[in-house]
Amino acid sequence: MRPEFVDFHCHLDLYPDLEGAIAECEARQTATLAVTTTPKAFPRNRQLASNSEFVRVGLGIHPQLVAERAHELNLFEQLLPETRYVGEVGLDAGPHHYRSFDQQREVFRSILCLCARAGDKILSVHSVRSAKHVLDLVEEHLPADRGKVVLHWFTGTVSEVRRGVQLGCYFSVNERMLSSQKGRRILCEIPDDRLLTETDGPFVERSGRPVGPGDVKPALGEAAKIKNIGIENLQDRVLKNLRDILKVSSAKDQ
């Protein structure tokens, strides 16, 4: 069955019932990237999603956890050959995590180098208050022919969006992001062929409750309105973008 929707960044394992969350993505026919926050969480996620048609699992080390989890980089390296998807990874220079910023940079740099060496990985990348550093590291260590980067909930400047586009990055947007003026401005700068949707559930809430896993319809509707495109056209476009991302890069074995 073909997917109807795309949720390219959702923490399925942070909902109370991971199996139920996977089942919801199936029921919604949403192609979902289940990001994880530590390598230790990857095997259980992957096992429970192994029979899923629409859910794929990313191997991640969340930048907010790097201070305690940097040692899991070894496990990350061991598990990397088992998956094409990497996330959540990246940098966070927000006030609570700035102290570990140097360590985060080291870990993220290592991850980019491992992905470049392996080839053909697809990464969901966090860049809170650190868009420039994320783009610098991507430019230096993961050229577009060695892997694909999806910038999740991007909050950089308009010129940083353009730079990301030049580097070959995609962008996944969620309903919360599109509720702010700045997020809408960023969306307008993202070319249609680089756009994906996400929930970032369960962190994003709607009417005081976490959005459902794979429930990207509001984000899609809002994005269509802002871009002044028919919702079905944008839905098709996002599905096509997903297919483009999934195309195996010819550089894989070089």
Ligand SMILES: [Zn+2]
């Ligand atoms: Zn996240």
